[in-house]
Amino acid sequence: MKASFKKAIAAAAAAVTALCGMAVGVGAAAADDSTPPHYTEYASTASGKLTVNAPNGTTGHTLTAYLVAAYNKDYAAYTDTDSAVTSGTAKAGNLNIDTFRYVVHDSDETAIENALTTAGVTAEASGSQTAAEEGLKSLTGVSATSPYGYDVNTNTASAQERKFADALAALLNDTDTTKKWTPSISKDLTLGQENTLTPEGLYLVIDTYKQDDDKVANSTQSVPMLVGTTFATLTVTDENDPNKNLGVGTIDMKNTTAPITKQVVGKDGTTPNNHPSYNIGDTVFFQLTTTIPDFTGYASDPTLKSATTRLFNIVDTFQDGSFEAQKVESVTDKTAVDKTTNQPLALNPGTDYDVTGESTNTLTVDLKRLVNGAAGAQTGWKAGDEIVVIVSATLAKGATTTDSPNVDAADKTGADPQGNYNKVELNYSNNPSDNSKMNNVPGPTVNVYSFNLNLNKVGPDGKSPVSGAGFTVKTGETTYKFTKQTDSATGKVTYVVDNVSGTTDQVLSGEDGTISIKGLDAGTYTVEETKVPSGYFSGARPTFTVTIADTSYQNDKTNNAPKGTADGAGDDWLTGLTYTTFTPDFFNLVTQDNADKDGFTVKNVKSVTQLPKTGAAGIAFFSFIGLALIAAAAFFAIRARKAAKIA
Incomplete structure (x- = not known):
């Protein structure tokens, strides 16, 4: 019944x-x-x-x-x-x-x-x-x-x-x-x-x-x-x-959507980096995440040659001049399981996906092989599977560097002019009667940062520029190397961090007495004067530390990338940056131009008498004078004895 x-x-x-x-x-x-x-x-x-x-x-x-x-x-x-x-x-x-x-x-x-x-x-x-x-x-x-x-x-x-x-x-x-x-x-x-x-x-x-x-x-x-x-x-x-x-x-309604997210991550490809600062020359890792659309009702073409070929690709765009050596590290179906390893299913280039544009500003990961069932492609996928792509790139010498955060922007989202952006978009077929028609879905734009350090070399009067003074910059036991760049229009020299192929580890003050260094990660650096210009006292070469601290970032809460245990996805705008000297130089020849700001003035003196008369330098000065007087007294005592013997 x-x-x-x-x-x-x-x-x-x-x-x-x-x-x-x-x-x-x-x-x-x-x-x-x-x-x-x-x-x-x-x-x-x-x-x-x-x-x-x-x-x-x-x-x-x-x-x-x-x-x-x-x-x-x-x-x-x-x-x-x-x-x-x-x-x-x-x-x-x-x-x-x-x-x-x-x-x-x-x-x-x-x-x-x-x-x-x-x-x-x-x-x-x-x-x-x-x-x-x-x-x-x-x-x-x-x-x-x-x-x-x-x-x-x-x-x-x-x-x-x-x-x-x-x-x-x-x-x-x-x-x-x-x-x-x-x-x-x-x-x-x-x-x-x-x-x-x-x-x-x-x-x-x-x-x-x-x-x-x-x-x-x-x-x-x-x-x-x-x-x-x-x-x-x-x-x-x-x-x-x-x-x-x-x-x-x-x-x-019987339609479907597919998201696209992006975030800056650590070397493990998973952990969000919520303090995304780097040295120029460092490798930056990005995680791109999407899901396979529901292609039920769509024709497919395993040969990838006809109009019935399903379209499904991710386009990653890098800020022009800021990155180099862009490449895909891995592509994984995080939902499917490899029956051999019992791990998320690793997808393979050439059979599951193709990559174009490596080492360019437009990197494309095309997954049409997978979703069309091309020869050799994995078959264990299904609609809704999470696809994770790890992309890496090197922060290039042309990257934007900063010494101040962009605190005035109302919405801390998208491309930050003070940083270096990377954005992503997803394309996939959206019409079951015409696979060539597709959605273009924009994803998040993330930023990474690198910082400046500026020195100003002056004479005893604290004003006159001193050229030709040389310094090294170290962090821990590592002495940084640099590539020298000269502005063709102004003649201004900038030293760019280049620990791979840099030709010098010494930065020199120019005719105007300044030294411009770009491309430093947040951290503590030891700055040591290693070359004293001719005519200046070489017995007082300052060594001091500078700490560049990216003290705060504002997270873009609209980014839905996987967060794990982090407070937010790896999508953050720099909002706080300080420069401090925890270890001033022994001779008190270094002063910070503005508290917590970039810019340090380093004085050269021509004689010991021009050293500061207070503090450690003062003690050193009087110790030097005392030693000189003792030496002089000893000299005259010896002469007196010799004279007495002759007499």
């Missing part, structure tokens, strides 16, 4: 909602002025309701509903006295399937019959019901293993309803005018709201998707959806729970 009831509900559901996941709604219709007698006699003129929800967003989507068949005007609900109710095979108030039928408008008859034939449904007219009306009742729905009515990750229609919906949708745009379907009734729908449709009935809903010019949309076009409105005079409820509406007249 339950089986016959389920059969009745299934038949009703074919009129009410698409079992294969092809859903959408419709609205009020504009019927032909010359409505055929058959349609007039049997079709309902009442209105039904249809709500199309869009869990993956409404931006860019326009839905139009086309009437396939009206419900009949005299359908009825079971009553308490009906035998099906008294026998327990039906519930009072539910649709009496024996009173229900579809009514097809004469102008839609041929197109519906052709689509039914394509779907493998053959039916004959019976009594007052046409072949198209009989065929619609026999459509079968989708199983749990065939989403949207397709085999998983294919465009192979496995349900008759899916085949019918696709075939009927194709007839809307058929170039053969003898086959083209011109629906009798159509109406645009409002997503996420209840639409009133007249007549109540079964509709084909078509989604037209266009990405906005500002590239903020991230969605695919829905597959064609076959769905019924609510019934005007009754509801269809669960056989075991009369209070549970089976959802007739409500459906989720």
